[in-house]
Ligand SMILES: NC(=O)c1ccc[n+]([C@@H]2O[C@H](COP(=O)([O-])OP(=O)(O)OC[C@H]3O[C@@H](n4cnc5c(N)ncnc54)[C@H](O)[C@@H]3O)[C@@H](O)[C@H]2O)c1
């Protein structure tokens with residue numbers, strides 16, 4: 001389907017189940033779809049913690065045959081997808097249950113599509129490439145294995161997004177794919193699965209969630225459908241992130257952050273992310289920094305730059321960022337928009353400090369020499385992803401280099 005330039009397209013899974021203990025429902029959902037064999041896609045960490053085993057037992061208790069593919073690595077690669085596809089074919093599974101953070105969920109989304117779409121995988125990088133390829137290749141998309149996404153981080157919101165990020169190992173590039181066909185058929189959002197996240201992971205994935213809310217709200221593609229969800233995501237993060245970080249067993253905070261992550265996913269996938277994500281993917285690809293951390297180190301610097309300037313575009317940006325500040329409760333209704341924007345940047349810096357987020361140059365595995373050698377290519381890759389063009393203020397490559405240097 002071609003979307004007219006003036007229209008906004010809003011896609012979410014047809015079923016979203018939210019609540020403590022909801023993950024027990026993954027098996028019954030697959031059964032209702034008529035599946036008898038499922039592939040459980042997960043990662044080694046969740047196997048070690050016994051979370052994958054528990055899900056496997058629950059699926060078996062629902063009467064399903066279960067094969068397990070547990071080799072998804074953080075920031076999954078094209079090779080992970082191919083290995084998972086082999087497991088899917090070997091098991092002759094009719095449905096996939098993806099259990100994990102954004103990595104397991106994204107890997108499962110692309111496994112499901114590659115069961116019908118031909119290689120090479122990189123032809124699907126970008127926007128709506130699967131949909132464009134479906135008709136000429138005569139692919140019946142209703143025959144694709146149904147995907148049930150069960151997130152264990154709060155998080156990427158990948159369970160409700162039409163987005164997958166897969167690393168092209170040969171090119172050392174994180175490929176962003178956005179297509180309605182990537183949407184899970186069902187999302188099962190159970191905050192109890194996040195209670196085991198250690199503080200550093202809670203912080204990184206939580207700032208990722210906050211970034212989704214902020215970028216969706218300030219994006220040039222924001223719409224009347226995404227705005228309320230984005231603001232709710234921002235408000236929930238402001239209320240719950242620090243508590244979830246300081247008290248990992250705080251049920252109310254965990255539940256709030258899980259809802260925020262889900263809302264952040266719905267908002268950004270339909271309004272787009274902007275400059276922070278555009279710049280963070282090359283950091284992930286080159287230095288293998290976790291996605292949430294690579295966003296967190298950029299968020300204050302990029303926000304400060306995005307609200308600067310004058311003219312009509314800057315006024316629109318400041319209006320939006322001021323609303324973000326007020327939603328977070330860091331600026332009052334009587335503050336001018338400029339004051340509110342300044343308070344927002346201060347609050348984001350303080351949040352990073354409180355969550356022990358380091359500067360980019362202090363992160364493990366980001367040596368100055370390699371950074372200086374790569375920063376030009378990283379800026380080009382950021383621009384090529386398309387995300388910076390949705391930012392309220394659009395940079396050129398030299399300005400992106402300067403922003404990377406500031407964040408360092
Ligand atoms: N598809 C999307 O819409 C979207 C959006 C944002 C990011 N992403 C992608 O998602 C990936 C990052 O996902 P992520 O940040 O959720 O992390 P992740 O999936 O990479 O997991 C990171 C680590 O956390 C562990 N972990 C997961 N759940 C845990 C739990 N409950 N307790 C303890 N440990 C746990 C995992 O075993 C893993 O070792 C990146 O590749 C990023 O590009 C996708």
Ligand SMILES: [Fe+2]
Nearest residue numbers: 156208212277
């Ligand atoms: Fe993200």
